[in-house]
Amino acid sequence: MQTRAKFTVLSAGAACLALALTACGSGADGGNADGPTGEEDVTLTVATFNEFGYEELFTEYQELNDNVTIEHKKAATSNEARDNLTTRLAAGSGLSDIEAIEVDWLPELLEFPDQFTDLSDPSVEGRWLDWKTEAATTTDGALIGYGTDSGPEAVCYRADLFEDAGLPTDRDEVAAMLGDTWDSYFDAGRDFVAASDVAWFDSAGATYQGMINQVANAYETEDGTVTAIENQEVKDIYNTVLEVSVEDDLSAHLGQWSEDWTAGFQTDAFATMLCPGWMLGVIEGNAAGVEGWDIANVFPGGGGNWGGSYLTVPVQGENPAEAKKLADWLTAPEQQIKAFNSKGTFPSQTDALETEDLLGATNAFFNDAPTGEILAERAQAVELTPFKGPKYFAINDAMQQALTRVDVDQTDDPASSWEKFITAVNAL
Amino acid sequence: MAVTDRVRQRAPENPPDSKSVKRIALSHKVSRWDVKFSPYLYISPFFLLFAVTGLFPLGYTAWVSLHNWNLIGGQGDFSGLENYAFVLSQPFFWNALGNTFSIFVLSSVPQIILAITIAAVLDANLRAKTFWRMGVLVPFVVAPVAVGLIFNNLFADQFGLINEGLTALGLDPVRWHSDSTVSHVAIATMVNFRWVGYNALIFLAAMQAIPRDVYEAATIDGAGRLRQFFSVTVPMLRPTVIFVVITSTIGGLQIFDEARVFDQYGLGGADRQWQTLTMYIWELGWGQRNFGRASAVAWLLFLLIVLIALLNFFITRRIANQGGRK
The missing domain is CATH 3.40.190.10 (Periplasmic binding protein-like II)
Incomplete structure (x- = not known):
């Protein structure tokens, strides 16, 4: 599956090479991330990879927000998502409203902070473990991604x-x-x-x-x-x-x-x-x-x-305010717990680490091991x-x-x- | 020219009315333009399209190759031929060049021999002809990446089908992903799997165009089927062989998909055992995001293909001339 996507990306890359003059390198101005939300009908695309455990959360969010329709694009692997993101950043168009990124290639993207909406907001301060937030913050203090899971x-x-x-x-x-x-x-x-x-x-x-x-x-x-x-x-x-x-x-x-x-x-x-x-x-x-x-x-x-991801809002998108609101909601501790219970993505949010839902989780395949408790202790051991x-x-x-x-x-x-x-x- | 001649001849016969003379002069001119320029106009869409999709990217890539250029950051400083000097000094470049040629030779040569043989068999009087002919084309319809996935199961080092078989027979397993030459053979196998059937059909079409009385004459002369194949079929296929050689050369120098899906990283192996030039372009451009260097390699590859195409041209012209003398 990874390979098929590589091929798709290659074709996209070739197309970009061919049309390099028209688009490559140009940044789009997609509006204001702090604008009003909940008024107009919007369709938001969300690109993730592997398993983020978001399927049920999307349904829930659409019920809570009548004006929002969510389209989910899921890549099989993180490499595939990276190729896709890189190619479309270079092309200047085609990215989703929310793009999930992995910590290992986050530094490459921090080189180009103007491609991503600054998501820093007083309401999310202190939501994540310090190192998680620091890694996604530019030298100018802009936060380019909201943390999801950690490894x-x-x-x-x-x-x-x-x-x-x-x-x-x-x-x-x-x-x-x-x-x-x-x-x-x-x-x-x-x-x-x-x-x-x-x-x-x-x-x-x-x-x-x-x-x-x-x-x-x-x-x-x-x-x-x-x-x-x-x-x-x-x-x-x-x-x-x-x-x-x-x-x-x-x-x-x-x-x-x-x-x-x-x-x-x-x-x-x-x-x-x-x-x-x-x-x-x-x-x-x-x-x-x-x-x-x-x-x-x-x-x-x-x-x-080892690993862990973020949600970013590329400036190419047309609805940065709605996208930011959705990313904010998805990465809130309550939602991350639901994702963990669904697919085992271990939270990077401080409040989520102490909840009973997380600490009580067990995994039948691993001989009913208390994986929630073990991983929570392992997370605390990271110095x-x-x-x-x-x-x-x-x-x-x-x-x-x-x-x-x-x-x-x-x-x-x-x-x-x-x-x-x-x-x-x-x-x- | 015949049309204009007739117009010219008929013109003086008309009454000397100045208006009609003018009209005739105009239609005269138009029809001359028509004859002179229309053929170029009719063929121009291809060249206009080529200018947009072929020539422009070619020129633009050359422009990019002269700069520091980041995939995302875009154009940087002008750097002259620095990118070229850099890639030419890299062992990876020369290694990729060698691999490209090795895989190309290992795929093209057996491919053409196999295709002619299969075509000769298909040319015989078989039952359910269409079934067999469509059958050889099936691998061509399968996407190269799907072919890669299937063959990866065969060529896995420890638990692949081939090595499992070899160890069951008490033989040493083949180191598909470690040994450079062996990995080229594996990749060439995938390429051949896809293209043999396609080329066989082209050869088959050419074979069927060979007049049957030549074979009859050969039979009367007492030539067996093998002798007929080598002395009648193969020589008469020469133009088709040349066509297939040229297309497979161009394709062979651009091998990418099969080699890229040969392992999970797609970089051509830990020691770049099977990294081709196109994969090196990918690594520079998308892996390291250095579009300038990637473009430099792309241009070097282009020059190489032009060089080989010229070589092809001269060799085939000689062969064609010899064919004429026979």
């Missing part, structure tokens, strides 16, 4: 495979065994692979992602200088991940999101993986019919956040917001490829793959 990470594991290897299976005992450092997590892995044919984790790239999200300035300093190559912390993580993946053979040598990775859920290829809240749905989908998945209330190296500059996405891509060359393809050793990483970063 606090825990460790998901296969209790049945743990049992076969003689390891504890109860989620509290597992949490204690995994410990809260990466060393203890990898040590547990060495014990596991010594007693089992199954790999410890799915992929070096995914594990790296968990570790790099705990580094304050991984690739860039705040002023935009690229330090990815010189940063000893990055190189250390790179070396550690590859050492445990290849030499200790803890990795299943799968590229995340690849065909093999998806198939690996069904073939018992690995016993643990790092799982942000939104990953639970992915695991449940890929591992349908497999019993034994559970989730431990622990994350190596302290807390970590640091990594700085992600405009080149973060591209550099991280290059890094993922460097890891893949050693872990999955095995065409390079860590040293030669690092050299290629340097070349790639210098080419940006």
Whole structure:
């Protein structure tokens, strides 16, 4: 599905290239975001990706507001949504009234704040966790997006495979065994692979992602200088991940999101993986019919956040006031709780984190684990917001490829793959 | 010219009325313009359309390639040939160029050989002819991306159908996504799957235009079917072969879809094992949002295609001449 959309985007891109002179780069003036609402009949388009859990909320909003009709455009993946957004921003038209964006490519968009309506409003101050709001605020103080969910990470594991290897299976005992450092997590892995044919984790790239999200300035300093190559912390993580993946053979040598990775859920290829809240749905989908998945209330190296989204109102839209009102309503704590109950998108709103609805939530697929409570505790454990500059996405891509060359393809050793990483970063 | 001649001849016969002389002179002129310019007028819509959709983008891309240009931010400073110098110094560019040629050769050559063979079989007296002929066209109707999805299940490294089969037989699995050459073979397979049937039908149409008495004569001379195929069919297909070679060259140098959907990231592999030039353009333009560099590569690709088209032209002219002498 992702691929079909890529093709569509390509055609759109080609069309934009062809008609570049007419539209590319021109910004439209779509009116005033603080104008009156609720008067004229309007149709609002909302573009999301994966599962935001908004379907029922849209029906509710249309009942509450007679003048509003909502059209929902849903992309299969975040990459697809990014391609779509980029292409249409470049074309200067065609975006939805509300566009959902993901935190990893938010910095790229912060470069062009004049493309998005400033959504800052006294009524939403303090609605979200501080880091969530800060990430979407420009240096001039404009807020380009309202936070939806966040991605606090825990460790998901296969209790049945743990049992076969003689390891504890109860989620509290597992949490204690995994410990809260990466060393203890990898040590547990060495014990596991010594007693089992199954790999410890799915992929070096995914594990790296968990570790790099705990580094304050991984690739860039705040002023935009690229330090990815010189940063000893990055190189250390790179070396550690590859050492445990290849030499200790803890990795299943799968590229995340690849065909093999998806198939690996069904073939018992690995016993643990790092799982942000939104990953639970992915695991449940890929591992349908497999019993034994559970989730431990622990994350190596302290807390970590992976992903999470925002709703933006591009200035191209014709009804910024109505769009802002809808985005405001959708991201209010009450609505986010409903979305969490529907699709498991973990709230980033402070008020939502303490409600009984959230804390009482359990997940049948993960052995009835209290996922609401576990993820809420994992969210509180997040201490640091990594700085992600405009080149973060591209550099991280290059890094993922460097890891893949050693872990999955095995065409390079860590040293030669690092050299290629340097070349790639210098080419940006 | 015949029409105007007649008008000219008839003109002096008319009475010397100044009005009618003028009218005749005008219609004379109009009909001369008609003959001179109408053909160009009739064909002009194509060229006008081409100027808008082909020539203009070409020129505009050249303009973009001379600037710093962000996909979203738009035009930046004029930078001369800097973009060209940059991409030409990148190992990724040369790697993509090599991959493009490799996939092109691996797809075009077997494709043409297979297509001729299939066409020859279809040309024989088969039952339910239309069914078989439409049958070979079915893969062409399937969207390239759908083809990609199907083949990805075959070519997955660990749990793909082919590797599962190989390991079941006790053989080593093929490293489809790691080994550069092997990945090219896999992608070429997808391309071939789509285009063989299409080309086979073109060859079939050409084969049916070959006069049957040539075959009769060959049969009387004692030539077997194989001999007839190589000595009658293939030589008489020469113009069609040339056409197919040219179209598949242009298509082959622009391979994108099949290679892009070969893995989940669409960048051509972690070591750029199967990144083609068009994918490199995509990466620069949309991944890194550097339209200037992307346009520079687009122009280099254009020049390359022109160069190869010229080469094609000279070679085919020589072949055509030889055909004439025979």
